[in-house]
Amino acid sequence: MIKKPLAIVTMVYNEPQHLTVWKRHYGSQVGEQACYVLDHGSTDGSTENLGDINRVRIPRSPQDDERRARAIGQFCASLLEWYDSVIYVDVDELLVADPERFPSLISFAQSSFLPAVTATGFDVIHRLGTEMALDYSQLISLQRRHIRFSSAMCKTVLIRQPVTWAPGFHCCTEILPDPCPNLFLFHLRYADLDSGLQRLTRTRVQPWCSDTVGQHQRLADTDWSDMLSSMSGLSVTEGELNESDTRFCAYRRSVQNSVSERVNERYRLDIHINGDELYHLPERFIGRL
Template structure:
């Protein structure tokens, strides 16, 4: 008999996001089914996680190819002990549609044996002209109104068979398979904390000068990008149900983009971004 679900992330000095990640996912699967891979943190952020499972690795320059290879193997090994495994970055919170599922284990239990589930990716967007700084001790969904669709966040996150993720965890060696699973990305949820994290990722060693340029852009570039998203029109009426045609059209665009990429490392177009913000439907308020 296997346990239902393990949830995995990998971190380095994530004192802001890691407590949020732990609060969200331990509520879903319990402490010991949450696995934090600590890549050499030295800020104390992984020292007091209670019964959360922590695996400590020596610090090395950030290498996304090495990282995804390791985590693909780690998650595959966990499948010996769990029916399903989820991998998400520390700034990514998954919610199975509350209209259909009580929890993430309920969602993964409904996946076919050997299946993989792709999340519907949404950036939480801070609108500084209308919203105060985020209080990370409170649910994010009660403090931020708008999200933006992002194909880059449409990640294959839940697995019931071993997979090999591409660098960045955006794709595997199979086309996307969407279910009623939503990924809320926190990178743009707060202007000030986003700039603080950007300063840290700029300072850390990287295996390649060309890798992850979006993690090393200037403050001016990053703030300008967030400001552009914040000023998109805010759509009020979407309910994100299976009959919501606006959401369905964006998901369909991602699926169509995969049709000519079956031999590519990245199986979808990662640059499909919403042209408006969507207000969170009431059933998601308080869910993360």
């Protein structure tokens, strides 16, 4: 049976800004008809006009990351009946295959026959005091030029077989994570101070399945602002983000080393390895996110 090459999936609840970026980015990569938005009861109208993107409505319920990972895993597995590969990303995560080697995510997916691929992850950082508020209707890379390595964003994102994701989608049971040097995940949570605080206002008050989960989504404004300010003030380094870049290789190696110590654990990599400097986004990525 002939299958389509690649589908992209996300799940949202009232994410007007990030969904605008997600739609533009992935629609241009695979075509809107291969994009799937699981709408977890949005009430702000942001999922009403998605063009040819497939919208799947599910009932609103308290945030439960265990349930979410289970449901999304089953949904993505079902899409593998019609697609060779499926990508799941959160709505604030943009995947880019290295532009020096691949013109699109489709060409990257067709080049790999691994059962699953883990991206190398970076947070996009708002440099406070020097960069204006983010305009989500415009390309992110034309407004933000600094990124920070984050092992938490080294997620297993592309699958060619059904997998069992851990909550947060950092890893899965079936395959040991190994960050690919040619697939990059750019996380937008820290890309804008004001919109980040606005999102916190929503996530703090939304229902959760337990008082103990989702604490990073319920921080006080001052704590979140201080965290972003600290990241924004890191020194800046230049690097090409390829296998000749010693810092880049060292970050990937640190994740690989952490995996060897966690083979039998649910979270199979250390999600607390963070860069102690900011990378200046290499020119080849400008215009790609």
